[in-house]
Amino acid sequence: MTLPGWLERGLADLFPHAADHRHPTLSARLAAAQQAHRPLRVKLGIDPTANSIHLGHTILYRKLRAFQDAGHTAVVIIGDCTARIGDPTGKSATRPQLSAQEVEENARTYLEQLGPILDFVTPGRLEIHRNSTWLTKLDLTQVIGLLGTATVGQMLAKEDFANRYGRGAAIALHEFLYPLLQGYDSVMVKADVELGGTDQKFNVAMGRDLQRRFGQPPQFGLLLPILTGTDGVQKMSKSLGNTIGLQEDPLTTYSKLEKVADAVVDDYITLLTDVDPATMPKDPRQRQKAMALEVTASLHGREAAQAAQASAATLVMTPQASAAEAQVPEARLEAIWDWATPIPAYQLLHGVFFKTRAGVNSTSEARRRIQGGALRLDGQKLTDPQRALSKDELEGKVLQLGKKTFCRLVG
Amino acid sequence: MTLPGWLERGLADLFPHAADHRHPTLSARLAAAQQAHRPLRVKLGIDPTANSIHLGHTILYRKLRAFQDAGHTAVVIIGDCTARIGDPTGKSATRPQLSAQEVEENARTYLEQLGPILDFVTPGRLEIHRNSTWLTKLDLTQVIGLLGTATVGQMLAKEDFANRYGRGAAIALHEFLYPLLQGYDSVMVKADVELGGTDQKFNVAMGRDLQRRFGQPPQFGLLLPILTGTDGVQKMSKSLGNTIGLQEDPLTTYSKLEKVADAVVDDYITLLTDVDPATMPKDPRQRQKAMALEVTASLHGREAAQAAQASAATLVMTPQASAAEAQVPEARLEAIWDWATPIPAYQLLHGVFFKTRAGVNSTSEARRRIQGGALRLDGQKLTDPQRALSKDELEGKVLQLGKKTFCRLVG
Secondary structure, rough: OOOOOOHHHOOEEEEEOOOOOOOOHHHHHHHHHHOOOOOOEEEEEEOOOOOOOEHHHHHHHHHHHHHHHOOOOOEEEEEEHHHHHHOOOOOOOOOOOOOOHHHHHHHHHHHOOOOOOOOOOOOOOOEEEOHHHOOOEEEEHHHHHOOOOOOOHHHHHOOOHHHHOOOOOOOEEEHHHHHHHHHHHHHHHHHOOOEEHHHHHHHHHHHHHHHHOOOOOOOEEEEOOOOOOOOOEEEHHHHHHHOEEOOOOOHHHHHHOOOOOOHHHHHHHHHHHOOOHHOOOOOOOHHHHHHHHHHHHHHOOHHHHHHHHHHHHHHHOOOOOOOOOOOOOOOEEEHHOOOOOEEEHHHHHHHHHOOOOOOOOOOHHHHHHHOOOOOOEEEEEEEOOOOOHHHHHHHHOOEEEEOOOOEEEEE | OOOOHHHHHHOOOOOOOOOOOOOHHHHHHHHHHHHHHOOOOEEEEEEEOOOOEEEEHHHHHHHHHHHOOOOEEEEEEHHHHHHOOOOOOOOOOOOOOOOHHHHHHHHHHHHHHHHOOOOOOOOOOEEEEHHHHHHHEEEEEHHHHHHHHHHHHHHOOOOHHHHHHHHHOOOHHHHHHHHHHHHHHHHOOOEEEEEEHHHHHHHHHHHHHHHHHOOOOOOEEEEEEEOOOOOOOOOOOHOOOOOOEEEHHHHHHHHHOOOHHHHHHHHHHHHHHOOOOOOOOOOOHHHHHHHHHHHHHHHHHHHHHHHHHHHHHHHOOOOOOOOOOOOOOOOHHHHHHOOOOOEEEEHHHHHHHHOOOOOOOOOHHHHHHOOOOEEEEOOOOOOOOOEEOHHHHOOOOOEEOOOOEEEEEEE
8 A cells, every 4th residue: 555645745754664464554544544434643742942933843734734634633732741841950941941821822822823834724623732731640650650661771772862971961860751751642642643853753653652551553653854944054943043934024935945055945845835846947046936936825825925026036136336326126015014014124124135145134133234324215324223114104215225235115 | 076886886888978168077967956956867768568677677777776765866768659659660579569558568567577676665766757648749840850850870870770781781761760759758858867778878869969959958878788698698688598587586586696607797796786896705606606695685685585595505406317316306395486376387397497407498398398298296297287286285295307307395
């Protein structure tokens, strides 16, 4: 039996791989579920220690959506319990201790961003659980029972523990418990499949072990690649500044995508869109633009994506000798913001010049440049980065950064 | 400041050792407690997975009694919680999972045997706690907090874990939790001192760490040697069959003690009696008998010990050609049992011939020999090991084992 195309697309790993006398294959379980008119339960864990989602995260949610569209149940688990406990040693930056309220706000913001990706509407297609529901009920006997299912050797074989132990870095004992708690989540939701990045293989396998101990058929692990960032080199990660966030506007999104390294364009097509790569343009520049359009459309809708593409085309600037000589490019204000409220000057600067050679790569850089006196609007210096600007004030005027960079703002 | 003699007697280790700028010495804490009319709280943990106590255990209880006699509080902790949890992997013979009732019965039997050793009577000198009182109340957050206080490196530095990890033997994760729970006991009872064998140094130090985390002055560790068994070679341990149990009768106790290896006689005097070694006979045989008398007296009272010594002197048997030729030795029935009830034949055989060359080293061996037809009473074969025998039936008769071993039973 083979797996459906939507399921296989972009897969980095699937385990257990093949039928042997002990395990059914995933395709067999899919077939059995279909015959029994029972949807599979597809688990995906969310760590609510942060609240902004970038494209790297969406790979998993897109796969989850594909399961939903095939009639299965997405089981999203918010790891609120462990986020609230945090790291008792206080040494781990990735496990800060958060209040119940912070965790809940993060979870809410996180879920809101998944609006365009997951199917929140069709009955039976989505369950959202907070693991505090069952983890806070564990008593000492149960925790010891969980700990007893794994050995020190197993844990130290896990890659990141092995590395840290090998170089003599401290591993606090509670860190060994977290993979087991994640595995226990699989038991509690009776997962058939768990989705994760390739770095989650150990934890997903832990879930299989625990399900077996609790007399459940063990889940299948479906691992997807870790997305390479806009730099084309390192994994997409907030701390590396190479992300495209789901909260970024369409123009920024499109402009960043249009510039990613050639080497990752095909990965982006496979992992972040539903289009058949064979139907995409062969020319590298055209293929990249087509990818940028598709990915932006998947996040913000096709209309906004097309507007962003049109706007970005006018924003390719070159240094000019003076304003008078310049063939001034245009920036379409509506493609960048919705203008429900005025925007501060620094956001204007950042939004318009972000993708140009002007090098305003961050909002803090934009503030600095404005405070340094580099911004003019129709020749008038603007020195307050917070100065609120409405669309009416800006339309038709020329925005100037330093001596050589100009842009005409159009409606 | 120096420590009192009763405290220093037999000590293998005391830590922290000396005054440095961070730690007071134990003698300073003793002095401060005295000045404040506050007794020290001296913790000793009991593992209720077994219920028979042997002389090896009494070293610690004798030291605990010495603290009681000096006005301090003995804080005995019954590890019922961990005994009930046992070893979830089922691999550890030393941590069987016991029912609450079994644990409670073990604890009761254990405490009863301590009757002659500890002061159960004087008000304020003894507290008995079951650690289930506080451990069953721990929730996941607290357990993670405890786990977070120690690192994998620390645990793997512990000798028995290091050995097992080194030779590739499995260490289940929950085993790392047990030393922390033992340490948490120290926090809950606010121990000033914890007593333990030299193999407990790691666990006692864990208690110090945890007390510091909970804002308490850390306890002192007072470690006593592990007693060598009757073989004079290996530590006294039930599984090695070299123990002297507190439930054994005075004659058996005395007879075993009289035969221990010369090399350990002085250790036995120091660790198991209160007498000044300088006042004991210098001749090795006499010194051994004197030691055997003192230790037996400490357990069973001086009168019973003296009776046992007298009786043992008559029980030195040699193989004989026949009953007619034999110079039949005597066994004093009253020195061996109290005769409140009749005793089964196998116990008679075991009690009388235990220490002889006849080689009836266990009650199961005694049963086998009786079933094999080796036992006669005044020439009459006795083949039922359970056959109940009263003192009246036995007095004056000759007990015969096989063809060559005889003994006259006297009142």
